[in-house]
Amino acid sequence: xxxxxxxxxxxxxxxxxxxxxxxxxxxxxxxxxxxxxxxxxxxxxxxxxxxxxxxxxxxxxxxxxxxxxxxxxxxxxxxxxxxxxxxxxxxxxxxxxxxxxxxxxxxxxxxxxxxxxxxxxxxxxxxxxxxxxxxxxxxxxxxxxxxxxxxxxxxxxxxxxxxxxxxxxxxxxxxxxxxxxxxxxxxxxxxxxxxxxxxxxxxxxxxxxxxxxxxxxxxxxxxxxxxxxxxxxxxxxxxxxxxxxxxxxxxxxxxxxxxxxxxxxxxxxxxxxxxxxxxxxxxxxxxxxxxxxxxxxxxxxxxxxxxxxxxxxxxxxxxxxxxxxxxxxxxxxxxxxxxxxxxxxxxxxxxxxxxxxxxxxxxxxx
Amino acid sequence: xxxxxxxxxxxxxxxxxxxxxxxxxxxxxxxxxxxxxxxxxxxxxxxxxxxxxxxxxxxxxxxxxxxxxxxxxxxxxxxxxxxxxxxxxxxxxxxxxxxxxxxxxxxxxxxxxxxxxxxxxxxxxxxxxxxxxxxxxxxxxxxxxxxxxxxxxxxxxxxxxxxxxxxxxxxxxxxxxxxxxxxxxxxxxxxxxxxxxxxxxxxxxxxxxxxxxxxxxxxxxxxxxxxxxxxxxxxxxxxxxxxxxxxxxxxxxxxxxxxxxxxxxxxxxxxxxxxxxxxxxxxxxxxxxxxxxxxxxxxxxxxxxxxxxxxxxxxxxxxxxxxxxxxxxxxxxxxxxxxxxxxxxxxxxxxxxxxxxxxxxxxxxx
Numbered sequence: 249x250x251x252x253x254x255x256x257x258x259x260x261x262x263x264x265x266x267x268x269x270x271x272x273x274x275x276x277x278x279x280x281x282x283x284x285x286x287x288x289x290x291x292x293x294x295x296x297x298x299x300x301x302x303x304x305x306x307x308x309x310x311x312x313x314x315x316x317x318x319x320x321x322x323x324x325x326x327x328x329x330x331x332x333x334x335x336x337x338x339x340x341x342x343x344x345x346x347x348x349x350x351x352x353x354x355x356x357x358x359x360x361x362x363x364x365x366x367x368x369x370x371x372x373x374x375x376x377x378x379x380x381x382x383x384x385x386x387x388x389x390x391x392x393x394x395x396x397x398x399x400x401x402x403x404x405x406x407x408x409x410x411x412x413x414x415x416x417x418x419x420x421x422x423x424x425x426x427x428x429x430x431x432x433x434x435x436x437x438x439x440x441x442x443x444x445x446x447x448x449x450x451x452x453x454x455x456x457x458x459x460x461x462x463x464x465x466x467x468x469x470x471x472x473x474x475x476x477x478x479x480x481x482x483x484x485x486x487x488x489x490x491x492x493x494x495x496x497x498x499x500x501x502x503x504x505x506x507x508x509x510x511x512x513x514x515x516x517x518x519x520x521x522x523x524x525x526x527x528x529x530x531x532x533x534x535x536x537x538x539x540x541x542x543x544x545x546x547x548x549x550x551x552x553x554x555x556x557x558x559x560x561x562x563x564x565x566x567x568x569x570x571x572x573x574x575x576x577x578x579x580x581x582x583x584x585x586x587x588x589x590x591x592x593x594x595x596x597x598x599x600x601x602x603x604x605x606x607x608x609x610x611x612x613x614x
Numbered sequence: 615x616x617x618x619x620x621x622x623x624x625x626x627x628x629x630x631x632x633x634x635x636x637x638x639x640x641x642x643x644x645x646x647x648x649x650x651x652x653x654x655x656x657x658x659x660x661x662x663x664x665x666x667x668x669x670x671x672x673x674x675x676x677x678x679x680x681x682x683x684x685x686x687x688x689x690x691x692x693x694x695x696x697x698x699x700x701x702x703x704x705x706x707x708x709x710x711x712x713x714x715x716x717x718x719x720x721x722x723x724x725x726x727x728x729x730x731x732x733x734x735x736x737x738x739x740x741x742x743x744x745x746x747x748x749x750x751x752x753x754x755x756x757x758x759x760x761x762x763x764x765x766x767x768x769x770x771x772x773x774x775x776x777x778x779x780x781x782x783x784x785x786x787x788x789x790x791x792x793x794x795x796x797x798x799x800x801x802x803x804x805x806x807x808x809x810x811x812x813x814x815x816x817x818x819x820x821x822x823x824x825x826x827x828x829x830x831x832x833x834x835x836x837x838x839x840x841x842x843x844x845x846x847x848x849x850x851x852x853x854x855x856x857x858x859x860x861x862x863x864x865x866x867x868x869x870x871x872x873x874x875x876x877x878x879x880x881x882x883x884x885x886x887x888x889x890x891x892x893x894x895x896x897x898x899x900x901x902x903x904x905x906x907x908x909x910x911x912x913x914x915x916x917x918x919x920x921x922x923x924x925x926x927x928x929x930x931x932x933x934x935x936x937x938x939x940x941x942x943x944x945x946x947x948x949x950x951x952x953x954x955x956x957x958x959x960x961x962x963x964x965x966x967x968x969x970x971x972x973x974x975x976x977x978x979x980x
Contacts, residue, residue, distance in 0.1 A: 292675060293779065296867065298709035298852060299679035299770075301777050304670050309658060312769060313665035314721045316756040343664035355680045357723065357765040390682040394761050399723040401767040403678060404665075411667050413659065486664060501662065 280372035281356075284379065284386035290352055291385055300387035302353060308405040313343035319396035323465075324439050329367045331465035333374030336398040339488065341382065341469035342554040346486040348412040348474050349404035351382050356389035357399040382471055407478070412558075415501035416483035421559035421585040423521060424568075426470055426577050429491055430534040433550020435464025447541050456533030467554040476571040477558065484558040490549035491528075491582075492591055494557055495521055499591070523548075523583040525595045548593070559585055646738035647722075650745065650752035656718055657751055666753035668719060674771040679709035685762035689831075690805050695733045697831035698764060699740030705854065706768040707748065707835035708920040712852040714778040714840050715770035717748050722755035723765040748837055773844070778924075781867035782849035787925035787951040789887060790934075792836055792943050795857055796900040799916020801830025813907050822899030833920035842937040843924065850924040856915035857894075857948075858957055860923055861887055865957070889914075889949040891961045914959070925951055 285294040292301040304310070317336045319325050327335075337354060344351050356375070360367075375386065384402075436442070438461055443449060452460075470486070477484060483502060485494045503519040510517055528547045530538065538544060560568060569579045593600045651660040658667040670676070683702045685691050693701075703720060710717050722741070726733075741752065750768075802808070804827055809815060818826075836852070843850060849868060851860045869885040876883055894913045896904065904910055926934060935945045959966045 293777070297779050297781070298712040299677045299715070301713070301772070302676040302678065304674065304676055308670065310668040310670055310676060310769070311665045312668065312719070312721060312753060312767075314723055314755050314767065316723045316725070316758050316765075318725070318758045318760055321758060321760075346664040347667070349665070353678070355678060355767060357680055357682045357767075359682070359684070359725075359763055387678060389680050390765065392682050392684045392687060392763070394684055394687075394763060397725055397758070397760060397763065399682075399756065399765045401678075401680065401721060401723075403676070403769075406667070411659070413663050415663070 280368045281386065284372060284375055286379075286383070286385045288383055288385055291387060294385055294387045300353065300355070302387070302403065305405050307408050309408055309411065311344060311347050311349040311404040311406050311411065312401065313340050313347075313404070314399065314401045315339045315343065316397060316399040324436075327439075327465065329371040330374035332396075332398060333371040334378050334466045336400050337375055337378050337402075338467045338469050338554060340400045340402040341378075341471055342467070342486040342488070344402055344404040345470040345474040346412070346414075346484045346556055347404070347406060348410060348478050348481075348484070349406040350475060351384045351402055351404045351471060353384050353387045354379070354400050354402040355387055357401075358389065358391045359394040359397040360391065361394065361396060410478045412477055412481055412484045413501070414483055414485045414498045415505040416481075417498055417502035417519070417559040417585050418482055418561075419519065419585055419587045420561070421482055422562050422565060422581050423495070423523070423557065423559050423583040423585060424565075424579050424581050425487070425491065425529065425557050426473070426555040426572070426579060428529045428531045428534065428547075428578075429487065429553055429555060430528075430537075430546030430548075430550050431460050431463035431531050432467060432552030432554070433490075433546040434531075434534050434537060435460035435462070436550070436552065437546075439464060447537060451536050451540055452533050456531070456536070459531060460533050464552060467552065469554060470556050470577065472575040473556075473572040473577050476568065476575065480564040480568045480571075481558045481560045484556055487551075487553040487555050487557050489551045491523070491553075491557060492548050493551075495523075495591060498557065498559070499585075502585075518587055518589045520586050520588045521583055521591045522586050522588075523591060523593050524597070525593055525600070527580060527582050529578065529580040529582075544593075646734045647752065650738060650741055652745075652749070652751045654749055654751055657753060660751055660753050666719065666721070668753070668769065671771050673774050675774055675777065677710060677713050677715040677770040677772055677777065678767065679706050679713075679770070680765065680767045681705045681709065682763060682765040690802075693805075693831065695736040696740035698762075699737040700744050700832045702764040702766050703741055703744050703768075704833045704835050704920060706766045707744075707837055708833070708852040708854070710768055710770040711836045711840040712778070712780075712850045712922055713770075713772060714776060714844050714847075714850070715772040716841060717750045717768055717770045717837060719750050719753040720745070720766050720768040721753055723767075724755065724757045725760040725763040726757065727760065727762060776844045778843055778847055778850045779867070780849055780851045780864045781871040782847075783864055783868035783885070783925040783951050784848055784927075785885065785951055785953045786927070787848055788928050788931055788947045789861070789889070789923065789925050789949040789951060790931070790945050790947050791853070791857065791895065791923050792839070792921040792938070792945060794895045794897045794900065794913075794944075795853065795919055795921060796894075796903075796912030796914075796916050797826050797829035797897050798833060798918030798920070799856075799912040800897075800900050800903060801826035801828070802916070802918065805830060813903060817902050817906055818899050822897070822902070825897060826899050830918060833918065835920060836922050836943065838941040839922075839938045839943050842934065842941065846930040846934045846937075847924045847926045850922055853917075853919040853921050853923050855917045857889070857919075857923060858914050859917075861889075861957060864923065864925070865951075868951075884953055884955050886952050886954045887949055887957045888952050888954075889957060889959050890963070891959055891966065893946060893948045895944065895946040895948075910959075
């Protein structure tokens with residue numbers, strides 16, 4: 249047995265009372281995780297030393313992202329280990345995508361209540377299948393005993409000064425989102441059987457249900473198009489907390505940037521957004537749900553979509569649409585950045601009541 | 615309130631039932647963690663976006679390390695929050711030091727059972743005080759609710775091809791360690807009041823006790839000398855699991871390297887180490903303990919020292935000793951890499967019985 253993984257998972261040494269079963273656990277971890285440390289040219293040294301060593305592409309900056317997923321908080325407790333792994337890596341890659349970065353590698357800190365071979369095999373397969381799509385290796389990490397928690401830190405590269413920030417939105421920008429919104433939140437309702445609004449689940453076809461659960465459990469990070477945004481997009485963020493919340497973060501940071509500039513030049517800034525509900529891209533399942541309930545919370549404040557929300561000058565729109573279409577990504581214009589405070593939701597141009605979208609479709613109802 | 619930290623700690627959004635107290639928690643986190651994101655030139659963007667952006671020094675490779683510390687497993691449950699923070703960062707910096715890397719930044723994934731202002735303040739001060747010594751900023755992370763667990767991922771830089779690996783040991787190398795060994799394990803015995811060997815704690819002066827507890831709770835990573843090793847040292851590892859275990863890792867990886875070379879060139883390789891007990895550098899406290907008990911487990915298999923163990927050709931010894939002395943580091947030769955299997959412990963040249971050092975002085979007794 250190659251001991252490199254044993255050394256790596258030093259946490260295991262310290263369990264005290266379970267030493268007799270440690271050899272078995274090491275074997276399991278070695279068997280299931282070591283193969284994820286695939287050899288790629290950019291990694292000089294992966295798992296097996298005190299740390300990993302990565303080659304740096306010339307004229308690039310390093311981008312680092314971290315996200316923790318806790319069982320029962322960020323995913324339902326009965327989520328399959330394959331999906332837990334997939335989602336843990338996906339949410340990090342989604343952050344890299346939002347910054348226009350290309351992923352390079354990731355490390356894993358896994359806290360497990362017990363060691364089950366079946367669980368570890370399925371978990372490692374989830375990591376393997378998603379990471380293989382972007383050829384990124386697992387370069388290190390740690391495991392320990394405790395309630396199920398997955399922390400992944402991912403590294404990526406972006407050409408110097410070309411990272412896309414959430415703070416770059418300007419008045420007049422069009423607001424776009426990728427693919428469809430609300431699918432992850434619909435999936436969560438299905439997973440939790442949470443239909444407070446007396447919505448008849450039978451309105452959804454099997455395929456619609458399947459697609460929604462898949463969006464919840466195996467979100468696809470928009471890495472394929474991250475480089476396409478460079479030079480065209482003013483700001484981007486991934487939609488993890490829901491469109492309104494994440495657009496709010498974008499406005500907040502962009503306003504702060506404008507105010508900082510104004511300190512030198514003077515001027516009084518406000519920044520807001522108009523969103524047109526009829527333009528929100530919806531899957532047929534989410535459209536059915538909204539038609540039956542008149543509840544727009546799934547696409548507006550349901551989290552877990554991991555689509556991108558971006559703002560750009562209108563003249564760049566056709567070029568970006570063309571670029572990302574080649575990657576199979578559908579881009580929809582859903583609104584504009586305006587010189588007015590707050591986010592206003594319109595329906596065919598008519599302002600909707602504030603507060604109607606506060607229900608939340610995401611994990612807040614856990 | 616600047617919301618950048620709120621966005622950053624997205625985990626908090628998902629607590630569900632505690633929304634009413636969330637504003638307070640955000641304030642606390644903002645107050646205590648945001649100042650750790652100190653502005654340094656190398657960081658283009660710290661906390662506040664989907665990820666952090668770091669400038670890359672020319673002709674350097676990236677080194678990434680990760681370690682998780684779990685309460686009651688890696689540190690006693692009654693450890694002070696200041697010390698938990700210090701140690702969590704120190705063990706990661708120690709890994710960077712062992713590779714000859716210069717630390718650049720770190721991210722934090724913190725799982726907390728409850729939000730206490732006092733706890734957070736003290737914890738953040740521990741991070742602040744250690745990170746300030748190396749001018750490294752906190753660049754991101756995540757927090758969530760659950761049993762106390764701290765995962766830190768740290769990034770560092772090393773000049774191209776100059777990283778020091780644990781696999782570089784050669785037959786004939788002298789084996790050196792920094793400063794003294796066994797102090798962390800003595801500190802653990804004090805913290806747990808674990809004196810199975812009927813050792814009278816009164817043998818230790820107040821100062822000796824204080825020093826041992828300090829070694830346990832606030833280990834100092836050997837970052838100051840990490841660059842000094844480059845070009846002189848063949849292999850290095852930080853002593854977290856105890857000298858014998860970590861030297862064992864070094865031998866294992868070095869043998870694998872030699873065998874890999876042999877596949878091309880042929881040849882039959884063995885690799886081992888002779889350690890001379892009388893040359894182990896001991897603090898007066900550890901020396902007193904050994905004198906009273908004849909138990910050498912503290913310096914040999916007690917973990918938590920975070921000193922470096924390194925091997926180098928004898929002709930480089932005086933130069934390295936001189937370099938590190940300028941940093942206040944004492945280097946001791948404790949043995950040699952030999953062409954014989956296993957690690958043998960000698961005392962004034964006389965081979966000691968195998969198995970006498972298996973007691974373990976580290977967390978294995980938790």
